[in-house]
Amino acid sequence: MRKWDMNMRCCPLCVKDMDSHEHLFFECEYARQVWGNVRSYTSLGHIEGVWEIIVGFLNTRGNWKSTESIIDRLVVGATAYYVWQERNARIFTDIKRRPTQIAKIILDTVRLKLVSMREGHVISNWKTRKRWDLERIVLHEA
Template identity: 50%
Template structure:
């Protein structure tokens, strides 16, 4: 208690403390009201607020600007490994070859080292892989027909722009669209890595098949509110009530 150290109208610090903690000398002119209860306060800028670990954390934490695209990446019933990849793409954190070679000046002029292994015609970069590359574009154009995104350009910014305009939507079609974007990006990135590290290649048709199978399988396990829209949406994916029971849901 402050009253224990403030007696007879003066501070009763042990004398050695004045040398050890010179800051207490600054308190000499302060006369606490001994009739008041002690309170622990925290100064946040000009504001004095009641102390708690939560208020301290709130003052000292680094504040990033709130991102508005979070529910494009993370949403209920997403496929976590796909969501994680989409998050990396949104933050431009994938180690595409354009990035790696920026660090390695000696190889900078060697185009073979920069080349996209899906089309061999351009530089391996975020925008190129998702989905401006001829190979990725072909994949995207084949799979997007299963959603409402038939008119959306095969460009990451266009796809994200389209999703952003529907970000508050609760429609099953919006859920499927996000699922499909994640599955497509993930499978393209997997193919790119298989070519780079294992020298294994698959044609675009095989990639499309993997994407559609993955999304379809996921949809079979999701409980939707039964309605005509959902029925027709699932019908597009070859899922009817019988399929859901047969495949174990």
């Protein structure tokens, strides 16, 4: 039944294929471009953008509490969310953003989450802190 959730129209993102869940999350060129801009921030950088593989990979991986795994899930989740949001924005409003703009929103969102993470999960890895620019937010006491 899922197929019928959406109208029989063109994908508003790539305008190349039918608008469907399957297309959006598995084939859409626009979604792939968004992913292409954020995947290097994850440990899934080698995956080209087939969502099935990504989600399968995330679900089967052992250590859910590792920083790497948390970041992967945040990025994949934010990507799915913002691609979906852009699709809706194009249908219902005049908004039209480029894949790189969406990628920036995704990275900013994940970065904010990382910055505001509870003390129980302080990201200590220097490379990770630098990649996500976590130092910028550090408050210096007078």
